[in-house]
Amino acid sequence: MSGEHAGLLGVLIAVLGGAIRVGTPFLFVSLGECLTEKSGRINLGLEGNLVMGAMSGYAISYLSGSAWLGVLAAGLAGALLGALHALLCQQRNVNDIAVGIALMLFGTGLAFFLGKAFIQPTAPRLPAIALGGWSGSPVVRAALEINVLFVIGALLAPAMGWFFRNARWGLMVRTVGESTDAALAMGLDVNRVRFFSTVAGGFLAGVGGSFLSLYYPGSWNEGLSSGQGLMAVALVIFARWNPVSCFYASLLFGGAAALGPALQSVGITWGYYLFNAAPYVLTLLIMIATSSSRRTLTGMPGAFTR
Amino acid sequence: MSGRPRYALEGVNISKRFGHLRALEGVSLRLRRGSFHALLGENGAGKSTLVKCIMGYHRPSEGQFLIDEQEQSIDNPHEAHRLGIGMVYQHFTLIPNMSVAENLVLARPCLPARIDWRAETRRLREKLDALPFQVPLDAAINSLSAGEKQKVEILKQLTLDCRILILDEPTSVLTPDEADEVLGRIKAMTRETDLSVLIITHKFREVMHYADEVTVLRKGRAAGTTTVAGTTPAALAGMMLGCDPKRMPSTRREVAVREQVLDLERLTVLDDNGEPAVRGLSLSVAGGEIVGIAGVSGNGQRELVQALCGQRDIGAGCMRVQAERFRATREEIRRHHFRCLPEEPLRNACVPGMTIAENLALREFDRAPYARCGGWLNRAAIGARAAALIERFSVSPPVPAMPIGQLSGGNVQRAVLARELSGDVSVLIVANPCFGLDFAAVAEVRERIMSARNQGAAVLLVSEDLEEILELADRLLVMAGGRLVYETTPAAADLTLIGQHMAGH
Ligand SMILES: Nc1ncnc2c1ncn2[C@@H]1O[C@H](COP(=O)(O)OP(=O)(O)OP(=O)(O)O)[C@@H](O)[C@H]1O
Ligand SMILES: [Mg+2]
Numbered sequence: 001m002s003g004e005h006a007g008l009l010g011v012l013i014a015v016l017g018g019a020i021r022v023g024t025p026f027l028f029v030s031l032g033e034c035l036t037e038k039s040g041r042i043n044l045g046l047e048g049n050l051v052m053g054a055m056s057g058y059a060i061s062y063l064s065g066s067a068w069l070g071v072l073a074a075g076l077a078g079a080l081l082g083a084l085h086a087l088l089c090q091q092r093n094v095n096d097i098a099v100g101i102a103l104m105l106f107g108t109g110l111a112f113f114l115g116k117a118f119i120q121p122t123a124p125r126l127p128a129i130a131l132g133g134w135s136g137s138p139v140v141r142a143a144l145e146i147n148v149l150f151v152i153g154a155l156l157a158p159a160m161g162w163f164f165r166n167a168r169w170g171l172m173v174r175t176v177g178e179s180t181d182a183a184l185a186m187g188l189d190v191n192r193v194r195f196f197s198t199v200a201g202g203f204l205a206g207v208g209g210s211f212l213s214l215y216y217p218g219s220w221n222e223g224l225s226s227g228q229g230l231m232a233v234a235l236v237i238f239a240r241w242n243p244v245s246c247f248y249a250s251l252l253f254g255g256a257a258a259l260g261p262a263l264q265s266v267g268i269t270w271g272y273y274l275f276n277a278a279p280y281v282l283t284l285l286i287m288i289a290t291s292s293s294r295r296t297l298t299g300m301p302g303a304f305t306r
Numbered sequence: 307m308s309g310r311p312r313y314a315l316e317g318v319n320i321s322k323r324f325g326h327l328r329a330l331e332g333v334s335l336r337l338r339r340g341s342f343h344a345l346l347g348e349n350g351a352g353k354s355t356l357v358k359c360i361m362g363y364h365r366p367s368e369g370q371f372l373i374d375e376q377e378q379s380i381d382n383p384h385e386a387h388r389l390g391i392g393m394v395y396q397h398f399t400l401i402p403n404m405s406v407a408e409n410l411v412l413a414r415p416c417l418p419a420r421i422d423w424r425a426e427t428r429r430l431r432e433k434l435d436a437l438p439f440q441v442p443l444d445a446a447i448n449s450l451s452a453g454e455k456q457k458v459e460i461l462k463q464l465t466l467d468c469r470i471l472i473l474d475e476p477t478s479v480l481t482p483d484e485a486d487e488v489l490g491r492i493k494a495m496t497r498e499t500d501l502s503v504l505i506i507t508h509k510f511r512e513v514m515h516y517a518d519e520v521t522v523l524r525k526g527r528a529a530g531t532t533t534v535a536g537t538t539p540a541a542l543a544g545m546m547l548g549c550d551p552k553r554m555p556s557t558r559r560e561v562a563v564r565e566q567v568l569d570l571e572r573l574t575v576l577d578d579n580g581e582p583a584v585r586g587l588s589l590s591v592a593g594g595e596i597v598g599i600a601g602v603s604g605n606g607q608r609e610l611v612q613a614l615c616g617q618r619d620i621g622a623g624c625m626r627v628q629a630e631r632f633r634a635t636r637e638e639i640r641r642h643h644f645r646c647l648p649e650e651p652l653r654n655a656c657v658p659g660m661t662i663a664e665n666l667a668l669r670e671f672d673r674a675p676y677a678r679c680g681g682w683l684n685r686a687a688i689g690a691r692a693a694a695l696i697e698r699f700s701v702s703p704p705v706p707a708m709p710i711g712q713l714s715g716g717n718v719q720r721a722v723l724a725r726e727l728s729g730d731v732s733v734l735i736v737a738n739p740c741f742g743l744d745f746a747a748v749a750e751v752r753e754r755i756m757s758a759r760n761q762g763a764a765v766l767l768v769s770e771d772l773e774e775i776l777e778l779a780d781r782l783l784v785m786a787g788g789r790l791v792y793e794t795t796p797a798a799a800d801l802t803l804i805g806q807h808m809a810g811h
Contacts, residue, residue: 168417175412178401184363185399186413187384302403 017143018258027250028208029232032201039197040177040303044100047229048107049078053209055115058220062123078206086198157247177301240299314502320369347523349716392463393472438491453484510539564593567764573623583609585788596765598779606788645726649737658711663692699724
């Protein structure tokens with residue numbers, strides 16, 4: 001095998017591994033956003049949940065010595081921010097977009113403030129499953145270290161799809177998101193359904209944050225997130241509010257983000273920053289390519305079309 | 307006989323106030339078991355408010371309800387369902403992005419935590435077999451016609467085994483044939499089963515044909531209950547208005563027609579899915595004539611009206627007004643005195659949260675005297691004009707500062723007509739202007755449309771109500787599949803032929 005071939009294969013495997021590593025936080029945040037939006041509310045503040053989750057996960061993991069306790073704490077921190085979003089939004093004349101932006105700034109600010117003490121110490125990290133044991137190549141082995149959270153997320157996506165179709169609560173969430181009139185006529189408490197959806201969505205986004213600090217990149221600092229929480233909102237639209245599509249979309253975004261580092265690892269260094277911008281360019285391109293001024297978006301919850 | 311209650315539902319002295327507004331005052335109503343009971347009244351008389359109180363949607367300020375002669379307090383729609391009351395609301399409450407089966411299952415009061423779709427579908431099929439209408443369970447609500455949607459709404463209540471069925475203007479979205487089918491089947495059910503029906507309608511024909519008893523509301527009070535056998539439409543109309551109705555037929559005057567006021571040339575308009583809804587349609591309307599477009603809903607009429615009113619882009623072709631190219635910009639609309647009364651005016655021609663005065667000023671607020679130099683609004687002038695228009699078009703309640711979304715349907719229509727018909731009118735586009743209006747309001751709206759024509763406006767009337775077109779139009783066109791397929795005049799109209807063309811033959 002020629003060196004060039006190995007290089008190309010290496011890049012592909014590195015991109016795949018990167019897609020999984022970088023895509024996991026996208027996956028959790030987008031599933032959280034998907035759940036929230038299905039109930040008819042947009043939570044733009046999930047970036048705050050993500051950073052808050054990353055900080056609290058790292059802190060609790062360090063203090064308790066258990067990475068899994070950290071993940072739980074991250075989820076709870078996210079759920080708290082979600083609850084705050086839901087409670088604020090159900091007041092009269094409050095706009096969910098504005099609350100989301102405020103909570104994004106609040107969440108990141110609070111995380112930076114509380115997280116100052118945890119920038120230095122090393123906390124226990126999340127374990128990974130080595131799927132690359134068969135290969136002699138260290139590149140392949142590194143790429144195929146799959147984190148348990150990714151597996152959970154990968155199972156969660158179809159489970160959420162099933163939930164929307166076959167579970168009573170799932171149908172309730174969709175009803176509330178499609179038409180408040182219909183929900184009221186059925187006697188559903190719209191605010192309550194939205195509250196629980198936003199809290200659960202916030203929990204997932206928090207868990208996504210813990211992946212950042214406890215696995216990859218695997219430490220807590222203020223530059224940890226590069227806007228994944230916001231990109232996830234675009235990703236949900238791209239995935240047409242379908243959880244399984246959210247999974248594929250997360251991998252795609254993750255892969256795009258991994259392109260720069262993967263090329264660098266095989267020695268292609270030009271355009272490193274250009275390649276790092278790939279996910280953002282991809283977001284724009286996808287949005288342009290998949291939308292049309294002539295057609296309404298399919299799958300969009302009815303609450304947003306009025 | 308003993309033990310079986312005579313009345314399925316009784317309301318005793320029901321009152322409901324919204325702030326200062328007395329929507330209902332001491333209304334009593336008795337619904338005999340197994341009867342078909344109609345509720346009549348002008349727009350804003352309080353019919354919907356009364357049935358919403360029965361459903362627990364509103365809490366009555368005073369009064370009690372008795373179900374099967376037992377006093378019950380109905381605090382929310384759930385409670386009403388538990389008592390066997392089901393209601394089809396004035397506006398569709400189906401979820402458009404879900405399937406028929408999902409909508410039907412969702413209506414069940416206690417859903418299991420996990421839904422076994424195979425078993426549910428089987429159960430639904432069994433239930434539907436015993437019910438009067440059939441609908442495709444897998445179809446998305448989006449893809450159904452208005453008539454089918456209404457059937458699903460009714461089936462949704464019937465699959466819940468309700469014993470009292472309340473229908474709020476169920477036929478306003480149906481063609482007369484569909485209405486006959488739906489009402490006939492329901493009437494048969496009241497005979498064969500224990501079902502009692504309370505139906506709100508504005509159509510005397512339906513009351514006389516199907517109802518056993520009728521209760522009339524007037525301005526929030528009960529004006530009386532009689533058996534249908536012992537009354538006439540004229541007597542009912544008198545009860546509704548509280549005086550003898552004077553029928554004012556729309557008077558058509560001979561006017562000199564002006565050619566080339568509105569011309570459409572091979573117009574193609576796309577629908578929300580990017581498919582052509584209007585296909586190469588050519589049409590011209592002269593000043594001083596009303597051209598009526600008849601057709602079954604969903605044949606491109608909505609898109610055509612939206613394109614004319616500037617709410618939708620044109621795919622191909624062109625529109626001309628007074629021989630000039632027309633793109634529905636604000637400037638052109640003003641220059642040509644182009645006016646539009648779209649269907650569902652609250653959604654398509656109003657800002658519901660803004661006041662009546664502000665809505666009445668939407669066409670003019672940016673010009674003198676309503677805007678002064680630098681774009682400052684002259685609120686006094688806007689208010690004064692609103693007060694004058696409200697007076698002239700008798701919008702009720704006459705409160706310029708009230709949000710327009712709180713008006714009853716008929717009054718929204720009046721307010722929008724007031725805005726569109728004030729000043730000169732060269733072109734008037736009207737779509738289904740009398741949907742859901744009571745007979746007095748219908749006569750008034752038609753009279754205003756006719757007088758716009760008599761003053762020389764080119765009127766394009768798009769309506770699903772063939773009678774309306776036959777009454778008003780000078781020329782009648784039939785639209786099917788996005789094209790105009792037939793032309794005639796009301797005088798020479800052959801109803802079977804029109805019906806065949808509407809059905810696309
Ligand atoms: N939620 C509300 N808040 C304030 N006022 C209301 C509300 N709902 C109805 N009203 C007022 O109560 C009165 C009765 O309204 P209602 O909707 O019961 O009339 P209706 O008889 O059903 O008329 P239509 O034939 O137009 O449907 C109207 O004046 C209306 O403006
Ligand atoms: Mg009503």
